[in-house]
Amino acid sequence: MKALIENIQHYCLHDGPGTRTTVFFKGCPLRCLWCSNPTTQRPTRELLQKADNCLACGLCARICPKGVVTQEPGKAPVIDRALCDDCGLCARDCPGKALVMAGTEYSVEEVFDILKGDMLFYRNSGGGVTFSGGEVLMQYGFAVELAERCRRLNINTAMETSGFGAYTHLRELAETMDHIFFDVKHLDAGAHQRLTGQPNDLILDNLRRLGREMGGRLALHLRLPLIPGMNDDPDHLERYGAFAAGLEGLADLELLPYHRLGKNKYDMLGRAYALGDVPPLAREAVAAAVGCVREHAGHVKVLCSA
Ligand code: SF4
Ligand code: SF4
Structure with missing residues (x-):
């Protein structure tokens, strides 16, 4: 089995505990306007x-x-x-x-050999591997097989997902994961469609079901990328907090403030950056957003990556 991988990044300190090696799968069904990894969007080289x-x-x-x-x-x-x-x-x-x-084609064996090379870092830091993208679900069969091999060596496994895919695939992958970082970018169907190019009903259904069925067996982290003028209005943040409070099996909710680190990748692709000169949120605005979500999130722990 082969997969198209955009990059394998070593010594990552985000998206899971400890020091991690992150595999970026190529191909994503969403087109978020703020995407910081546009080089992973298309499922081809x-x-x-x-x-x-x-x-x-x-x-x-x-x-x-x-x-x-x-x-x-x-x-x-x-x-x-x-x-x-x-x-x-x-x-x-x-x-x-x-x-x-x-985009480089790899076999499961080839990626696994690379991941195993960082075993010492996983052991010393309590880290592991993270599958990111792109959308891992687009190449889920490969990801399941790779994750199963990691688990056999007791390597901690995590994945990031938009949740846009068949529930059976998501569930099969979840069986191999210690952590899932699940992005929900907007609660309104229309706004979600406008900002990401896809509807959110499947995503929300998948999240609820995953929390119900797998919440106790893995750490399910909900994530909101906080994008100025797009999903950071108080009304949406209040509803988002309440939405998280009503979910079963959630470990926590994390806000990811918008950054512009992916802009140069659009230049490399010869594409325009949809967010133009939109600046990152000021520290005070991020703090206010976190406070607003927290106020409505009940028992759910609210974190912020900034
Ligand atoms: S610029 Fe020409 S040679 Fe290069 S990838 Fe495109 S078609 Fe191929
Ligand atoms: S002109 Fe520049 S981009 Fe083209 S082959 Fe030479 S070094 Fe590469």
Whole structure:
């Protein structure tokens, strides 16, 4: 079995206890406007351009079989993204590594070997592995098999998910997990559709059912990415707190304040960043949002990553 993986990142300190190795699966059914990992969205390999690395050698323009690369002398090439088919020929030969492909096919065995290499860090820190993306559910069969191997070696397992997928797949994956970080980005159906490109009814149903059935057997963490002007109004935050309070099997609720760290990835993909110049929330606004949620979350522990 093979999966398309965008990146395997070592020594991560988020998304689970201790020091972790995070596997970023490629492919996501959502298109959140603020996505900080746009290079994981498409379920296929795609060309990234790191213009600062360009040596202006002109090779890419000469070898592109589609003829979609133009270049002025001494400058980085311009790629017509609408016509580029991500064949990867230019990236294979680019001497400056200014053109690279996002997405590598791995077998379960290959990823597992990489994960095992960090065993000492897991043991010393109480850490483990985290599956992220993209959306892990899109390649759930691979993820289940990989997680089962990790569990056999007592490696702690965690996954991040939007919850947008078949419940049977989510449940099967959950059986192999110690932690699930479950994002619900907006409680209103219309707003969710507008902000992420998908409805939220399946996500909410999956979350409720997962909490009911698996809440005692794994740590289920609800997460709200806090996006200025999109889901941080007091009315939504109050309802969000109350929603969390009404869920079964929840370990805690975490607010993730918006940041702009993914912006350069849009540049590499030749895509516009939908949030333009929207600045991160001020510290006081984050504190007020946490207070608002906390007030309505009852017994649920409310955390904040900022
Ligand atoms: S092949 Fe690479 S280094 Fe040469 S011009 Fe193209 S992007 Fe720049
Ligand atoms: S990925 Fe292929 S089609 Fe796209 S610019 Fe490179 S060589 Fe041309």
